Amino acid sequence: MITTIDVALGERSYPVWIGPGLLEDTARWRAALRGRHALVISNTTVAPLYLDRVAKGLDGLRWSSFLLDDGEAHKTFDNVGRALDALSLLGATRDACVIALGGGVVGDLAGFTAACWMRGIDFIQMPTTLLSMVDSSVGGKTGVNLPAGKNLVGAFHQPRAVIADIDTLASLPDREYRAGLAEVVKGAAIGDLPFFEWLEQHAASIASRDSTTLIEAIARKVRYKAGVVARDETEQGERALLNLGHTFGHALETAGKYKTLLHGEGVAVGMVLAAQLSERLGMSGGADSARLLRLLTVLGLPTAIPAGMAPEQLLALMRLDKKNTAGMLRLILWRGIGRAEIVGGVQEDAVLSTLKAAIDT
Numbered sequence: 381m382i383t384t385i386d387v388a389l390g391e392r393s394y395p396v397w398i399g400p401g402l403l404e405d406t407a408r409w410r411a412a413l414r415g416r417h418a419l420v421i422s423n424t425t426v427a428p429l430y431l432d433r434v435a436k437g438l439d440g441l442r443w444s445s446f447l448l449d450d451g452e453a454h455k456t457f458d459n460v461g462r463a464l465d466a467l468s469l470l471g472a473t474r475d476a477c478v479i480a481l482g483g484g485v486v487g488d489l490a491g492f493t494a495a496c497w498m499r500g501i502d503f504i505q506m507p508t509t510l511l512s513m514v515d516s517s518v519g520g521k522t523g524v525n526l527p528a529g530k531n532l533v534g535a536f537h538q539p540r541a542v543i544a545d546i547d548t549l550a551s552l553p554d555r556e557y558r559a560g561l562a563e564v565v566k567g568a569a570i571g572d573l574p575f576f577e578w579l580e581q582h583a584a585s586i587a588s589r590d591s592t593t594l595i596e597a598i599a600r601k602v603r604y605k606a607g608v609v610a611r612d613e614t615e616q617g618e619r620a621l622l623n624l625g626h627t628f629g630h631a632l633e634t635a636g637k638y639k640t641l642l643h644g645e646g647v648a649v650g651m652v653l654a655a656q657l658s659e660r661l662g663m664s665g666g667a668d669s670a671r672l673l674r675l676l677t678v679l680g681l682p683t684a685i686p687a688g689m690a691p692e693q694l695l696a697l698m699r700l701d702k703k704n705t706a707g708m709l710r711l712i713l714w715r716g717i718g719r720a721e722i723v724g725g726v727q728e729d730a731v732l733s734t735l736k737a738a739i740d741t
């Protein structure tokens with residue numbers, strides 16, 4: 381059974397298909413290819429596993445592949461340049477399509493490449509991690525990291541379709557699977573208390589990858605995100621809520637040089653820090669923070685800052701976050717589960733105290 385969720389953006393609307401066997405269902409996604417050229421962007425881990433399935437749908441086209449080395453450290457401007465060179469070698473015209481086959485690193489970089497080539501061509505997301513299925517493939521945020529911080533360069537560029545073939549999750553390592561669950565919990569924590577309760581009740585079957593429960597969890601999170609994106613595509617307001625845990629999380633990822641925490645793990649720790657800071661600022665009580673911490677722990681996610689990270693360095697990285705205005709921190713905090721809020725002018729001493737109290741001992 382295939383679940384379809386529409387991201388409603390007028391003439392740029394697109395479907396998110398979720399279910400088994402989708403990569404091989406080439407007739408379904410081939411319709412999204414308009415021209416004669418396609419570039420598949422993937423990486424050296426995913427391509428040997430799944431590129432052949434995609435290749436079957438590209439018969440009769442001029443296509444090639446561009447493979448990144450594996451890891452967040454390769455989501456760089458240099459690699460966008462190389463991917464653009466691959467498009468020029470292919471002779472890609474404006475009706476060409478970029479296909480992103482992989483996790484969020486591949487998807488963000490491929491989408492940004494598509495946004496840049498000839499000022500914007502089509503791209504299709506084929507997410508192969510849980511995180512990319514529930515989050516990064518949907519909503520059109522594309523981009524790369526700079527040495528100074530995460531996602532500092534990018535563009536909003538929506539895909540033409542998202543093909544989330546859950547069969548690909550069979551080869552996904554457990555740690556990566558759990559990291560994806562953090563972005564599922566995030567959606568519920570921001571604005572969907574019934575979904576949070578459902579996650580608490582189904583935590584054991586989700587952790588054991590029960591497929592029926594998993595498809596429901598993916599679909600609920602994608603439906604939630606699609607709604608936010610449809611109301612605020614370019615983050616003029618409400619969409620910033622999807623950044624719950626991310627100002628802290630991105631700083632943690634960058635401080636660890638992308639070797640200590642995966643993105644989803646950074647988001648898990650970051651959400652706990654946001655909840656703790658909300659308590660410190662008198663916005664919420666401790667019971668909801670404890671509930672969040674418990675759910676993340678049951679799902680096998682970290683909830684404390686790794687030992688050895690310096691709070692002052694984390695704060696310095698947080699100052700470069702894109703949400704900040706007028707030189708002041710602007711964070712996503714909450715009044716409790718399902719009641720996240722955008723809070724500007726956050727005092728740095730409160731943030732620093734929260735960071736100091738949360739170092740793993």
Ligand SMILES: NC(=O)c1ccc[n+]([C@@H]2O[C@H](COP(=O)([O-])OP(=O)(O)OC[C@H]3O[C@@H](n4cnc5c(N)ncnc54)[C@H](O)[C@@H]3O)[C@@H](O)[C@H]2O)c1
Binds near residue numbers: 482508509530531643
């Ligand atoms: N654009 C957005 O809205 C958005 C949202 C969330 C996260 N992100 C970005 O996404 C990235 C994180 O994405 P991610 O967690 O998917 O990480 P990732 O892309 O690094 O993939 C995680 C790991 O799993 C491997 N992998 C992928 N699919 C596999 C499969 N089916 N079987 C075996 N191994 C597989 C990858 O090679 C990699 O080693 C970060 O850069 C983050 O900033 C973007």
Ligand SMILES: O=C(O)C(=O)C[C@@H](O)[C@H](O)[C@H](O)COP(=O)(O)O
Binds near residue numbers: 515521530702
């Ligand atoms: O789609 C969004 O909007 C998000 O914020 C989703 C996040 O999970 C994602 O990590 C995103 O890449 C963060 O964006 P950024 O604007 O903070 O770089």
Ligand SMILES: [Zn+2]
Binds near residue numbers: 515563626643647
């Ligand atoms: Zn994220």
